[in-house]
Amino acid sequence: MIDIILLTGFLGAGKTTFLQRLLKAYTRHKLGIIVNDFGEINVDARLIQKEGMEMLELSNGSIFCACIKSKFVNGLVEMSKMDLDYLLIEASGLSDPANMEKLLEDIQTQTTNPLRLFASVCIVDAEYFLDLVDVLPALAQQVSYADAVIVNKADLAGEEALEGIARRLDELNEGVGVYCTSYCRVDIDELLSHLKGERRASGETTNTVASRPSAFTLRGTERVALQGLEAFLREIAPETYRIKGFVLTDQGTKEVSAVGTNIQIHDWPEDAGETALVVISSVGVRLVSRILSASQTCLEGKLKL
Amino acid sequence: MGRAECLQALRREKAGRTPWILVPGVYAGKVTGCGAEAVLRDADQMAEGFLACRERYAPDGMAVFFDTTVEAECLGCDLIWPKDAPPRVENHPLADTEEMLCRCMLPSEYDGRLPVILPAMRRIKEAAGEDTALIAPICGPFTLACQLRGERLWTEDLAGSPGYLQEILNYCAEAAFNLLGLYIGAGMDAVVLADPMLHKVPAERMGPLLADSYRAVFDLIRARGALPGLMAQDISAAQLEALCGLGPDWIFADGALPGAAAAAGKHQVCFAAGLSGQALLGGAADAAAELRRLREDLPGQDGMLWGAGPVPYGAAEETVAAAARALGEEGR
Numbered sequence: 001m002i003d004i005i006l007l008t009g010f011l012g013a014g015k016t017t018f019l020q021r022l023l024k025a026y027t028r029h030k031l032g033i034i035v036n037d038f039g040e041i042n043v044d045a046r047l048i049q050k051e052g053m054e055m056l057e058l059s060n061g062s063i064f065c066a067c068i069k070s071k072f073v074n075g076l077v078e079m080s081k082m083d084l085d086y087l088l089i090e091a092s093g094l095s096d097p098a099n100m101e102k103l104l105e106d107i108q109t110q111t112t113n114p115l116r117l118f119a120s121v122c123i124v125d126a127e128y129f130l131d132l133v134d135v136l137p138a139l140a141q142q143v144s145y146a147d148a149v150i151v152n153k154a155d156l157a158g159e160e161a162l163e164g165i166a167r168r169l170d171e172l173n174e175g176v177g178v179y180c181t182s183y184c185r186v187d188i189d190e191l192l193s194h195l196k197g198e199r200r201a202s203g204e205t206t207n208t209v210a211s212r213p214s215a216f217t218l219r220g221t222e223r224v225a226l227q228g229l230e231a232f233l234r235e236i237a238p239e240t241y242r243i244k245g246f247v248l249t250d251q252g253t254k255e256v257s258a259v260g261t262n263i264q265i266h267d268w269p270e271d272a273g274e275t276a277l278v279v280i281s282s283v284g285v286r287l288v289s290r291i292l293s294a295s296q297t298c299l300e301g302k303l304k305l
Numbered sequence: 306m307g308r309a310e311c312l313q314a315l316r317r318e319k320a321g322r323t324p325w326i327l328v329p330g331v332y333a334g335k336v337t338g339c340g341a342e343a344v345l346r347d348a349d350q351m352a353e354g355f356l357a358c359r360e361r362y363a364p365d366g367m368a369v370f371f372d373t374t375v376e377a378e379c380l381g382c383d384l385i386w387p388k389d390a391p392p393r394v395e396n397h398p399l400a401d402t403e404e405m406l407c408r409c410m411l412p413s414e415y416d417g418r419l420p421v422i423l424p425a426m427r428r429i430k431e432a433a434g435e436d437t438a439l440i441a442p443i444c445g446p447f448t449l450a451c452q453l454r455g456e457r458l459w460t461e462d463l464a465g466s467p468g469y470l471q472e473i474l475n476y477c478a479e480a481a482f483n484l485l486g487l488y489i490g491a492g493m494d495a496v497v498l499a500d501p502m503l504h505k506v507p508a509e510r511m512g513p514l515l516a517d518s519y520r521a522v523f524d525l526i527r528a529r530g531a532l533p534g535l536m537a538q539d540i541s542a543a544q545l546e547a548l549c550g551l552g553p554d555w556i557f558a559d560g561a562l563p564g565a566a567a568a569a570g571k572h573q574v575c576f577a578a579g580l581s582g583q584a585l586l587g588g589a590a591d592a593a594a595e596l597r598r599l600r601e602d603l604p605g606q607d608g609m610l611w612g613a614g615p616v617p618y619g620a621a622e623e624t625v626a627a628a629a630r631a632l633g634e635e636g637r
Binding site: 060061065066067068214283284285286287288289292293301304305 | 522
């Protein structure tokens with residue numbers, strides 16, 4: 001039996017951070033990982049790459065959508081052949097996991113070691129959850145099908161917002177364990193030993209037809225000025241849900257992670273080789289014009305769509 | 306043939322003369338004898354049709370093919386193939402739904418007839434790219450939305466659900482993003498959004514409805530190093546002005562449009578005045594009469610071109626030849 005821990009949560013909520021914590025906590029276990037990223041480049045997979053782990057990257061859509069579901073199924077079947085204790089699955093930010101258990105039932109005859117959904121952990125971004133939960137159906141579904149919910153980035157939300165989030169979570173999934181924190185600092189053993197006993201019955205995923213937002217990838221091989229990069233990100237961030245990736249700058253390679261207008265730029269110790277920045281639009285294709293103009297103004301056109 | 310002059314004019318630079326562009330369409334299949342269908346379904350026939358028309362009529366710029374169903378076919382529309390006209394869509398994948406097609410269906414180089422079109426473009430680029438400006442048509446987002454949605458676009462969306470229509474237009478613009486990258490990669494100098502349904506949109510609604518999607522496509526074409534254009538038919542002067550506001554570098558419109566060049570000039574857009582398919586079908590006298598009307602409205606000048614097409618399959622060879630001669634003469 002291989003136990004699956006499924007991580008859901010909106011773009012930038014902290015799934016990869018939590019996954020990194022899980023990896024640290026479970027060093028003595030044999031782990032397999034499936035990382036599903038929304039853009040055409042799997043940034044999250046690079047962030048957690050480690051030797052000695054079985055890892056599968058699934059990019060450019062949701063693992064529950066018809067687009068790449070077959071690849072996901074093949075991945076699960078392949079992972080079931082391995083000698084693993086846990087299979088950790090990081091779903092993309094707009095994944096709707098409603099059909100996860102049904103999917104596991106359907107592949108029972110193909111798996112070598114049986115796969116069981118042990119826990120579905122949803123990470124909620126305290127800063128943006130209330131603004132988005134009624135706009136993006138997948139977010140409510142992620143909470144509804146969770147066995148535990150981490151309300152992350154609590155330090156960025158006020159008391160009133162946290163109370164509002166607690167009420168909304170209770171409406172969506174009454175009785176689910178809620179852990180309020182920042183940087184996903186939770187006691188993992190405690191969280192996984194207090195999962196909600198009864199899970200909502202499998203249903204239809206809203207990912208079957210994609211009404212997913214437009215995603216664009218900026219690339220470049222020339223280094224850009226760090227100051228220009230900051231200006232560029234400030235310019236486009238208000239029209240995005242998420243920006244993430246690696247950028248070659250005059251001050252070394254930087255890891256960029258932005259959720260809405262909350263922009264973070266960190267040093268990245270490795271040479272990324274080339275710039276690859278995934279941008280997920282909140283305004284449809286209109287963002288293209290904004291990106292092109294801001295790239296010209298702030299980055300001398302060195303990053304291209 | 307003057308590729309350089311054509312590109313200068315499309316960029317609204319001083320070209321020294323008024324170049325002309327030809328959109329031979331399925332008529333290219335008549336010239337080579339392969340027919341209307343084969344010229345759009347066979348890479349060799351497409352390239353040979355183009356090269357034969359180029360040799361015969363010697364325009365400064367040419368559309369490599371003309372067919373507004375390429376994208377629709379990739380996105381699930383079945384096509385009807387008449388013997389003497391370009392194909393048209395038979396069904397509408399979004400007719401009975403309020404949802405959107407999945408982005409995994411957005412066209413790639415392996416879909417639909419792109420495995421025919423891309424090799425033809427590369428061959429044409431090699432054979433003619435030095436001295437003829439090469440223009441690639443992409444179905445405009447609005448016309449593609451009409452094909453995907455069908456009648457409900459008119460009866461429901463335009464009036465009641467502009468939000469859903471915007472979503473469709475957004476999706477169609479993303480289809481255009483994919484194609485423009487492939488076409489420019491195959492050596493095209495200019496990419497034109499061919500949008501025969503645009504004339505049905507009132508001028509005052511064009512900006513609010515179309516600006517986001519069209520501007521994004523034009524900006525991306527420009528950023529990739531090609532000249533973005535828009536091709537409309539049967540539009541009014543007010544519609545032309547509204548379309549200029551969407552941000553193309555050039556607009557090709559057919560028929561007489563008083564004041565068109567001035568209106569386009571106000572927006573820094575090059576205007577290509579085209580002899581209509583109807584005039585070409587009518588015979589040499591009709592074509593000459595339309596050309597006279599065009600000349601009365603539009604003295605040849607910098608920042609404009611002459612054009613012809615898409616040429617109907619049924620047009621007589623002598624009419625097309627006479628029109629080509631007259632347009633070439635106009636430019637000298």
